[in-house]
Amino acid sequence: MDRSNALKTLAAVIGLLALVAVPIIADAAGSTAWISMATRILIYGMAAASLNFALGYGGLVSFGHAAFFGLGGYVVGILYQTYADETLLFGFIPGTNQLLVTLPATILVTGIAAAAIGALSLRTGGVQFIMITLAFAQMLFFFFSGLSAYGGEDGLIIRRTNELFGLNMRDRATLYWVTLAITALFFVIYRRLTMSSFGTIVSGLRQNERRMAALGIEAYRYRLIAFILSGIGTGIAGAMLANVMRFTSPDLLAWHTSGQLMIMVILGGVGTVTGPFLGAAVLLILEDVLNAWTENWPLILGLVLLVVVLQARGGLMAIVNLVRGNRS
Amino acid sequence: MSAPVLKVEGLVKRFGGLTATDHVDFDLADGEIHALIGPNGAGKSTLINQICGEMRQDEGRILLDGLDISGHSAPQRAKMGLARAFQVPSLLNDVTVLDNVTVAVQIRHHRTYRISDSPRGRRDLFAEAEGFLAGTGLAHRGDIVVSDLSHGERKQLELVVARATKPRLLLLDEPMAGLGASESQEMIETLSTLREAHGILLVEHDMDAVFNLADRISVLVYGRIIAHGTVDEIRADPEVQRAYLGEEDA
Amino acid sequence: MLLIFEQILNGVQYGVMLFLLAAGLTLIFGIMQVINLAHGSLYMVGAYAGTWFAQETGSFWLGLPAGLLAAALTGVLIEVIVVRRLYDRDHLEQVLATFALILIFNQLVIMIFGRQPFFVAMPEGLQESIQLLPGLQYPPYRLLIIAAGLGVAVGLYFLITKTRIGMLVRAGATDREMVRALGVNVRLLYTVIFGFGALLAGLAGYLAGPIFAVQVGMGEQILLTTFVVVVIGGVGSIRGAFVAGLILGVLDTCLRAFLPGILRLVMAGPDADALGAGIAAMGIYLLMAIVLLIRPQGLFPAAH
Numbered sequence: 001m002d003r004s005n006a007l008k009t010l011a012a013v014i015g016l017l018a019l020v021a022v023p024i025i026a027d028a029a030g031s032t033a034w035i036s037m038a039t040r041i042l043i044y045g046m047a048a049a050s051l052n053f054a055l056g057y058g059g060l061v062s063f064g065h066a067a068f069f070g071l072g073g074y075v076v077g078i079l080y081q082t083y084a085d086e087t088l089l090f091g092f093i094p095g096t097n098q099l100l101v102t103l104p105a106t107i108l109v110t111g112i113a114a115a116a117i118g119a120l121s122l123r124t125g126g127v128q129f130i131m132i133t134l135a136f137a138q139m140l141f142f143f144f145s146g147l148s149a150y151g152g153e154d155g156l157i158i159r160r161t162n163e164l165f166g167l168n169m170r171d172r173a174t175l176y177w178v179t180l181a182i183t184a185l186f187f188v189i190y191r192r193l194t195m196s197s198f199g200t201i202v203s204g205l206r207q208n209e210r211r212m213a214a215l216g217i218e219a220y221r222y223r224l225i226a227f228i229l230s231g232i233g234t235g236i237a238g239a240m241l242a243n244v245m246r247f248t249s250p251d252l253l254a255w256h257t258s259g260q261l262m263i264m265v266i267l268g269g270v271g272t273v274t275g276p277f278l279g280a281a282v283l284l285i286l287e288d289v290l291n292a293w294t295e296n297w298p299l300i301l302g303l304v305l306l307v308v309v310l311q312a313r314g315g316l317m318a319i320v321n322l323v324r325g326n327r328s
Numbered sequence: 329m330s331a332p333v334l335k336v337e338g339l340v341k342r343f344g345g346l347t348a349t350d351h352v353d354f355d356l357a358d359g360e361i362h363a364l365i366g367p368n369g370a371g372k373s374t375l376i377n378q379i380c381g382e383m384r385q386d387e388g389r390i391l392l393d394g395l396d397i398s399g400h401s402a403p404q405r406a407k408m409g410l411a412r413a414f415q416v417p418s419l420l421n422d423v424t425v426l427d428n429v430t431v432a433v434q435i436r437h438h439r440t441y442r443i444s445d446s447p448r449g450r451r452d453l454f455a456e457a458e459g460f461l462a463g464t465g466l467a468h469r470g471d472i473v474v475s476d477l478s479h480g481e482r483k484q485l486e487l488v489v490a491r492a493t494k495p496r497l498l499l500l501d502e503p504m505a506g507l508g509a510s511e512s513q514e515m516i517e518t519l520s521t522l523r524e525a526h527g528i529l530l531v532e533h534d535m536d537a538v539f540n541l542a543d544r545i546s547v548l549v550y551g552r553i554i555a556h557g558t559v560d561e562i563r564a565d566p567e568v569q570r571a572y573l574g575e576e577d578a
Numbered sequence: 579m580l581l582i583f584e585q586i587l588n589g590v591q592y593g594v595m596l597f598l599l600a601a602g603l604t605l606i607f608g609i610m611q612v613i614n615l616a617h618g619s620l621y622m623v624g625a626y627a628g629t630w631f632a633q634e635t636g637s638f639w640l641g642l643p644a645g646l647l648a649a650a651l652t653g654v655l656i657e658v659i660v661v662r663r664l665y666d667r668d669h670l671e672q673v674l675a676t677f678a679l680i681l682i683f684n685q686l687v688i689m690i691f692g693r694q695p696f697f698v699a700m701p702e703g704l705q706e707s708i709q710l711l712p713g714l715q716y717p718p719y720r721l722l723i724i725a726a727g728l729g730v731a732v733g734l735y736f737l738i739t740k741t742r743i744g745m746l747v748r749a750g751a752t753d754r755e756m757v758r759a760l761g762v763n764v765r766l767l768y769t770v771i772f773g774f775g776a777l778l779a780g781l782a783g784y785l786a787g788p789i790f791a792v793q794v795g796m797g798e799q800i801l802l803t804t805f806v807v808v809v810i811g812g813v814g815s816i817r818g819a820f821v822a823g824l825i826l827g828v829l830d831t832c833l834r835a836f837l838p839g840i841l842r843l844v845m846a847g848p849d850a851d852a853l854g855a856g857i858a859a860m861g862i863y864l865l866m867a868i869v870l871l872i873r874p875q876g877l878f879p880a881a882h
Contacts, residue, residue: 214380302680310663
C-alpha cells in the first residue's frame with residue numbers, strides 16, 4: 001500500500017516535471033508549435049474535465065457546455081475592448097487587461113449563467129435535458145453572432161494577452177507556464193471535488209436517484225450546484241483560451257464545440273479524474289496529425305470516434321488501467 | 329405504552345375507480361415490530377410508498393413522532409428518521425459495499441455540501457460505516473462493488489444502509505424475498521436484534537418470519553385493514569383465515 | 579398585408595419540410611429511444627444523390643426517386659452497421675456515435691462532389707410564378723412542397739392509425755415486450771422504420787434543393803431546428819411533429835423577415851440587421867425552452 005502510494009507520488013512528480021519541461025524540450029527540438037499545442041491541451045483538458053464532473057460524475061448529459069466556454073472567452077474579450085476603448089461597460093463597469101481580474105469576473109459571469117441555465121434545464125431530464133442545454137447554448141451562439149459591437153460573426157480580436165505580475169505574457173513559454181500553473185491548481189481542486197462528500201452525493205444521484213431520496217437527498221439542488229461548478233470550470237478554460245489565441249468568436253459557442261468537449265470526455269474515459277486531459281491531448285494531437293497528413297482528416301476522425309464509442313467502453317483510461325492492472 | 333413512532337390515520341389512495349388504500353389506520357410503538365401482511369395486490373406497496381413519501385395520499389394523515397409529515401417529500405421524511413429497505417434492492421451499483429454505507433453515514437452527519445474534505449474526515453466516515461458492517465454477513469465484503477454481489481447480499485446491504493441512517497423507524501419491504509432458507513434464517517435473527525433500537529414496519533410474505541418476529545400484525549386485503557392484533561389473535565381470526573391464510577395453505 | 583401572407587406561406591412551406599424531417603426523427607426517438615444526429619446527413623444524401631441524378635438525366639422528376647432511394651438505402655445501411663448497436667446504450671454514446679457519422683458523411687460528400695454548392699433549377703413546368711391573389715405572385719414549386727408535406731402527413735396518419743404496421747409502431751412506442759410477444763421481428767421492424775424515416779428525410783432534402791443550395795453541412799443547420807420541432811411536439815408524437823413543425827416554420831420565417839425592419843425603427847440599419855438576425859435565430863430555441871419549462875414532455879407527449 002505504502003509502496004504503491006510512493007510510486008504514485010513519484011509518477012505525479014515526474015509527470016509534473018515533464019510538463020514543466022515542455023517548452024524547453026520544444027525549443028531544443030526546434031518545434032515551438034509544440035508549446036502552443038501543449039497550452040491548448042491543458043486548456044481543453046480543463047474544459048473537458050469540468051464537463052466530466054457534470055456528465056461523468058453527475059450523469060447530466062449537457063450538450064451545451066460550449067456556452068460557458070464561449071462566455072469565458074467573451075468576458076476576457078469584452079473587458080479588454082472596454083479597457084482599450086477606455087469606456088465603461090453598461091455605463092459603469094471599467095474594462096481591464098489584468099488576468100487577476102478577468103478570471104474572477106469569468107467565474108462570476110459563468111457561474112450566474114450556469115445557475116440560470118441549470119435551474120431551468122434541470123427541471124427536465126433525459127433527451128429533453130440534452131436538447132434544452134443545446135438550446136440555451138444556441139441562443140448564446142446567435143446572440144453573440146448578432147452582437148456587432150463586439151465583432152458579431154467575425155469574432156473579437158484581443159490585441160494583447162491579459163497581464164499578470166508583470167510577466168512577459170507575449171512569450172509563448174511564459175504563457176504556457178502560467179496556463180500550467182492554473183491547470184495544476186484547477187486539477188488539485190477538481191480532484192478533491194470528485195473525492196469529496198459533495199462529489200459522492202452527486203455521483204450517487206447519477207447511480208440511483210431513488211436510493212438517494214430514501215436517504216434524504218433532494219436531487220435538484222445538488223445537481224444544480226454540480227452544474228454551476230462544471231460551468232465555472234469550463235468558463236475559466238474559455239477565458240484562458242481567449243488569452244492564448246488572443247481572439248474569441250461565436251465558434252467557441254457553437255454546438256460543434258460542445259460535441260468536441262464531449263468527445264474528449266468519452267475518449268479519455270467518462271467519470272475518471274485524469275481521463276479528460278488524456279482525451280483532450282489525444283483529440284487535439286490526432287486532429288493536428290491527421291490534418292497534416294490528409295485533407296480528409298474528418299473522415300478518419302469520425303471513424304476513430306465511431307470505433308471508440310462502439311468498441312472501447314470506458315475510453316482510454318480503461319486501457320491505461322488495464323495495462324496498470326496487468327503490471328501489478 | 330409510549331407514544332407511537334408512526335401513526336397512520338384514515339389514509340386513502342385511489343387510482344381511477346380503484347381504491348388501492350381504503351381508510352387505513354394503524355400505529356407502531358417504539359421498539360415494536362409491526363408486520364403488515366396481505367395477499368398480492370392488497371396494496372402493500374402503495375401503502376409503503378405513501379408512508380415514504382414517494383406517493384401522495386388522497387386523504388388522511390401520516391404522523392412521525394406525533395408530527396404530521398403528510399406533506400413532506402421523501403427526502404424530508406428520510407431526514408426526519410424514516411429509513412427504507414427496498415423490496416428489489418436499490419443501491420449505488422457502481423461503488424463498493426462500504427461506499428454505500430458511508431454515503432448513508434455521511435448524510436446523517438449532514439456532510440453533503442462539502443466540496444473538499446480532509447482525508448482524515450473521510451477516514452472517520454469510513455470507520456463509522458465499517459462499524460455498521462461488522463457482525464453482518466458483509467463484514468469482509470466491504471471492498472466488493474455492489475454489482476458483483478449476490479441477491480442475498482444485496483438484501484443484507486439494503487438493511488445495513490437503512491440502519492446506518494440511525495432511523496426512528498425502519499420500513500422493511502419484504503426483506504426475505506428471494507432469499508434461500510439459510511439466508512432467511514440469518515435475516516430473521518438480524519431483525520430480532522434490531523427491535524431494541526428501532527420501530528420496524530415489516531411487510532413480508534414469509535409467514536414463518538412474520539409469526540416469529542412480529543409483536544403485532546395488520547392484515548391488508550383490497551386496500552383495507554381487515555384485522556389487527558397479536559400473532560395469536562391473527563392466527564385465530566376466521567376472517568383472516570378465509571381471506572388470506574386459507575389461500576396460502578391451498 | 580400581402581407581404582405578411584406571402585411570408586406565412588413561406589413559413590408553412592418551411593414548416594412542412596421540418597415536419598418531413600421531424601416525422602422520421604420522432605419515430606426513431608420514440609420507438610427505438612435513439613438520438614440520431616445523423617438524420618441531417620440523410621437529408622443531405624437525399625439532396626445530393628437526387629440532384630446529381632437529375633443533372634445527369636436532365637429531369638427533375640427522375641431525380642426524385644433516386645434521392646429517395648439513396649437516402650433510404652443509406653438509412654438502412656447505418657441502422658444495420660451502427661445504430662443497431664446503440665439501442666441499449668445511453669444517450670451520451672448515441673450522441674457521440676451519430677456525431678461521428680456526421681463527420682464521416684460530410685467528408686464523404688466533399689470527396690465525391692467537392693466543396694462547391696450545387697444550385698438547382700426549379701423543375702420544368704413550375705418555373706413561372708402564378709398569381710394566387712391579386713398582386714401576389716407565388717412560385718408554384720413552394721406550393722408543391724406544401725402539398726407534398728400535407729400529403730405525407732395524411733398518409734402517415736392513415737398508416738399509423740389504420741394499418742397493421744402502424745399498430746406495431748404505436749405498440750412499439752409504448753411496449754416493446756408486447757410487440758415481441760406478438761411474434762414480430764423487432765429487429766426488422768426497427769430497420770424498416772429507420773429506413774422509412776431516412777426516406778422522408780431524403781424527400782425533404784431533395785425538395786429543398788431548388789430553394790436552398792445543396793451543400794455540405796446543409797443537414798446540420800436544419801437538424802438542430804428539427805430537434806427543436808421534435809422536442810416541442812413531444813418525443814415520439816407524429817401529430818406533435820406536424821403542429822410544432824408548422825408553428826416553428828412560420829415563427830422562424832416571420833421573425834427573420836420582419837424583425838430587422840422593426841428594429842430599424844429604433845436603431846441604426848446595420849446594427850438592427852445583425853441584431854435582428856441574431857434574435858430571430860434565437861427565437862425557436864427560446865420557444866423550446868419556454869415550452870419545456872411549462873410542459874417538460876412537449877405539447878403532445880406520446881403515451882408511455
